[in-house]
Amino acid sequence: MSHLSTLQQLDSKHFIHPFTDHNALASAKTRIISRAQGIYIFEQNDQPILDAMSGLWCCNLGYGRTEIADAVSAQLNQLAFYNSFFQCTTEPAVLLSKRLSDLAPAHINTVFYTNSGSEANDTMIRFSHRYWDLKNKPNKKIIISRKNGYHGSTIAGASLGGMSFMHQQFKGLDYIHHIDQPYWFGEGGDLTPEAFGLKIAQQLEQKILELGVDNVAAFVAEPIQGAGGVIIPPATYWPEIQRICDNYDILLVADEVICGFGRLGTAFASQYFNIKPDFICFAKAVTNGYQPLGGVLISDRVSDVVKAAGDDFAHGFTYSGHPASCAAALATLDILEKEQIIERVKNDTAPYFNKRWQQLAEHPLVGEARSIGMLGAIELVQNKTTNARFPDEQAAGPVCRDKCVEVGLIMRAVGETMVVAPPLVISHQEIDDLFNKAWQALDLTAQQLKE
Template sequence: MNNDTDTARLRKLDQDHHLHPFTNLSRHSQQGGRIISRAEHIYIYDSDGNKMLDGMSGLWCCNLGYSQTLIKDAIYAQLQALPYYNNFFQCANEPAVELARALVEITPAQFSHVFFTNSGSEANDTNIRLVHRYYNLLGKPKKTLIISRKNAYHGSTIAATSLGGMGAMRKQTQGLDYVHHINQPYWFAEGADELPDEYGIRVARELEQKIDELGEDRVAAFIAEPVQGAGGVIVPPQSYWPEIKRICNERDILLIMDEVICGFGRTGNWFGSQSYNLEPDLMTFAKAVTNGYIPLGGVMVGDRVAEVLLSHSGEFAHGMTYSGHPAACAAGIATLSVLRERNIIKSAADDIAPYFQQRLQTLKDHPIVGEVRGIGMLGAVELVRDKHSRERLAPDAAGAVYCRDRANATGLMVRQSGDTMITAPPLICNHSEIDSLVNMLSKTLDQTAEHFNIR
């Protein structure tokens, strides 16, 4: 669609009736935004006909891009056979059962069960319910406290926002009083006076200190993303996760890995926890499980937890109308089939991911770049005014916002988080497409430097 009248009508309807997530609603109602009308491969097109390279895989979810016919056909076929039935009251459907089996096959050995939800937010709400149920059944009802990290993102329901550590979100809700936070492993912004590994160990040991402060008899779990995605692609120092693993192994607390962004190949393995040799008790998934084509999330429940739940009588009073939706699960089965049969994850880890990281590193000498970091198909570029002092370009992340807007105008869809430009392109990119992404980002950095009078 590129008809000016249709575009104007859609934008007006959008401004008049549509409340957007994570948006300045007042500004949007006055200025409007972009209407995305179609997509193919790794490109999106707006209603004006503008083509953009999608450097964010939708919202970290279209790992296979937009042209996966097998997934689309699986959804359509399932809608013809069984468009919906619930999984309450001892009922199930074939796709839910088959996807549960397929997920058990690709996840680490400690996982034999899955609980389906519709999103990562609902999955993290479910984690809270599972953790509390687990310790209640063990006769430890005081163990209700959950430790998370500042600047973490675990969803946007009340419970998920409480688990998260983003200040702007937490200011808008009172939150749950049984969730506590420790510092994130953000070396560039918060540990510059220390060697990365020393900093990683010190920040990891804050978990141990917080457990002692709150009381091990009251702490139930620690939740974290392998790499903090929305927080700015915070890749922890190499020393961080081994120390966290040691602490969790020595203490009677559950480890919850939020794999909503890192899962299904993003870090070079099926799951980010595998990239860091972790053995979580609960694992949150969503987004790329259906390649973003239809909503689905869930929790992989480790045997340590599942065996307790299964060995006690009494109802687990939790669930959603669309838990294990047949069309969503059919999409999940097809997505896993594409990933496995085409060997997407290994191929990406061996070729396109190293090339992506190599090309991103060519930006590190740019006058306004303080650090380039990444893992797999996740990348971050820190923007600064002064490389030595790490002074930012402008207050309130205005420099990165300007850079993001210029990138979008250039034809590159990337995001800004604080003073960081972040990107997570699809796993199916080729070298030429990665070159285009980095070249557009480089051009945008030049424009931003000129705007802020930096040479």
């Protein structure tokens, strides 16, 4: 038996994968990724595959970044671990806190560290509840989020998320309520994008009034929904959300686990949309995926109150501010700065990516091609004139995803929406490669669906 087959058998027997149908996996066989360089990953057969998902929305600077690996190694050799409890901390955790505060919008100057984006969202709830308790408004406990949003997979993260297939598998928190998503292509009907954006944002106001303003703590949303299908809200959406949060004194939370660290050509998407969140949840690209690290950036308004409380904020993780993860993040921020990646995305890479991505709209299988910064989605339809889907709602996405791999491209299927979040360091030539492979995969998908 080959080494690959042995690994696949062991995997099937012993490893429960995240978000996976294990019957389907056992028959399809796990693909084992063995190495990566630049924006390409390699399976054991050594064929390059263009990773248009940056790992899982995290390896924004590409693979093979020895500077980050070296920084982690040096830190592990110097001090592999110490905690940040009991009046202690470590140098990388302190320096990273300053660095992140400098990068964040001006009204944000503190950070709390977690190990993941899910924990960042749990932490944001802990902070929200603590803040309102300290402000003598203990009834303000409800968090409003959105259907088809994604905020992680812990109990709180999955409750915040609006994925109904997840809710069916556990008992969610009863103080989390959902409003609709600003998904114009799928749910906009006859409204213009602008009218639809306003209408959906105003659901927040209705929900606050329905639940009682004295009971609502915060509203959380991804600036662009990632896992839900790269859903880009109409231009009217975010200003209206900000107005409503200001008007009713509701904390605004931007879950920037995907959008942070340059994906839209700004350090954070909050700056792109000109919103003023009380919390920014982050993870993933903060270390370029090289170490697990997440956290919450906290506005002065909230952190001043929590810091002044006079007793413990009873929350934290063993690895809050792990020195090796913080060293990875510092090295990542060094590269972002030194190579001027955010500026390059804004002025060069994203405009080119957007130009090429929009051309996919000409393909017979594509009802809409949308993109923003370095995020793109295409809607697969059977009829381009009416945008009618294939009769089996899940027909085209999985086929297209498999055809992408066949032609050497990682593109993710979210139902009948195909999404990409390519590494920010992708070159023009590599964007052309991505476009050509996507087109080829769409051709093969159309052909198979016809058969």
